Amino acid sequence: MRWLRRNIIGIIAVLVLVYLFVPIAVVAVLSFNQPEGKYNVTFNEFSVSAWQNICGVPGVCESFALSIQIGLLATVIATIFGTMIAFALVRYRFRGRDSTNLLIFLPMATPEVVLGSSLLALFLNITFPLGFWAVTIAHIMFIVSFIVVAVKARLQGMDPRLEEASRDLYASPRATFRYVTFPLVLPGILGAALLGFALSFDDFIITFFNAGTMVTFPVYIWGAAQRGIPVQVYALATLVFFLSLVLVLVVQGVNARRRRRLEAAVASS
């Protein structure tokens, strides 16, 4: 009983983590399966054939590449716009600033079904062809909001005295931006871009409305799910998960090293 009381927090934490990771583990395990029928739901026989032949099913890798392409393009454009909007909103007082602040939030708050269907209506009305550019434009639109919010937070958290110190030390406004403001805001911009890419990469609803006959990775999986998802999809999903995991571990490792160095430095002084 005392043992339980002392370890209850740890036990609950483990249970929550298990809850979070069981679905991912199932996908990872099933990516090494050789299913009996066309549905890959029960583990039948260990096999690495899906991993060896990851593009073996028609359309899988094409849709995967397409999603990455759209994600990168939309993220780059949205990050540029979003960063500029954030600077304008934080640094300048102008007419319509408050309403802009409010309107920027709307795409985040609007249900995706509504956004997707109204965009479809818009594109059909102006006879803009559905497909790659329609989807990219739609993604830029909803990612921009997230970028603006993230970069704004970073900018507002910056000590205004740093820019004053830069001006005091002979830096023109342009030099101040280049050597002080931008390097300090950059981590915020990169974080926002990463989030933007993730949002674009796995977006299904808005994409589905505006894709026409184009098939992105989420659209492919949705279609495949009706007929039985090929094992290659499990392998690709597992691959993406482990790539993100490696990314996170690298960032954590760099931070931990920096912290250790800092502690060592403080201790020795």
Add this chain to the structure above:
Amino acid sequence: MSMSSGSSNLGFEVKDLELINLTKRFADFVAVDDLSLTIPAGSFFALLGPSGCGKTTTLRMVAGLEDPTEGQILLGGADLTRLKAYQRPVNTVFQSYALFPHLDVFENVAFGLRRRGIKDVSAAVTAMLELVELGNLSRRKPAQLSGGQQQRVAVARALINHPGVLLLDEPLGALDLKLRRQMQIELKRIQTEVGTSFVHVTHDQEEAMTMADTVAVMNKGRIEQMGAPVEIYDLPRTRFVATFLGQSNEVPGRVTGSSGRDILVDAAGARFAVPAARSAVETGDILVGVRPEKLSISTQGTDIGDGVNAVTGKVIDASFTGVSTQYLVMTSWGGEWMVFEQNHTLGATLRPGDEVIVHWRPEHTFGLAVDSPAVDGLVAESA
């Protein structure tokens, strides 16, 4: 000292800083009110005042971070008023330092030189880090430094540019007491070594008096009094200065006549002599004032001799502080006086409840106008 420009031992150009009718009005109040002031080249000058008195705004106008509403700023005779902050040969040590967190100590110190297009900075940076005794830490980031070390980096980062005047905005506010004492001495040493003018803004009267050659006490956008610390402490000219710079005991009275070089004041049923030269008023209502350490205290009935000023009262608190004993005395007219008495002898001190007579020599007395306001309590600066 009052040359308009010249050269110091470390190759610094030393210049007079002149403020002429400088005024800063914000929407609903006047932060700096028609300030005129000359800070001679090479001096350590303190602007002392409570929060909101306009001292920081004055400093920011000199730095170019705030535009004056009216007036002029001259450095060595050259008009800076319309120049941008990055065009002025003036540098600032900011409150809480504002070191660039993404650059190491070396690059923080080199920043000003690089922005002016100087390619080979390493000799200058190394020399400057030596001056502030940080030579071995040049590759640390600001976050890896202690408060005192960050302070030195901030000073080095500003001084490396050989400014005509160095501005310091509450530079020691973020340090603990012991470190603050150390840095006071350190800053004074650096100032003597480089010879350039330091203009130091602070709300800490002890800090201002310890470091500065000249202290200007500011209140409500104006300078109340300016002079060497000893002078203004000994002879405050307004009630604000008397109460903000150290402690002051006062008794309200009326001028009734004169005797030789003294004016005579009737107050609280007694007569006081105040040297005419030490009084801000010569007729009518007056506040008779004296500093706590100038007072002597004895039990009532003791012979205190002739020709001294004296008030009677009752001890309400006595605290022993080692070097001295501080008495709080409730006077006959209901005022509270503070008396500091050196502990020359051991034992027999006065206790709360004792009836006492507090006396002092007339030449330590000062006279103030009644209508000038005192400082409302202790003022602590925020942010």
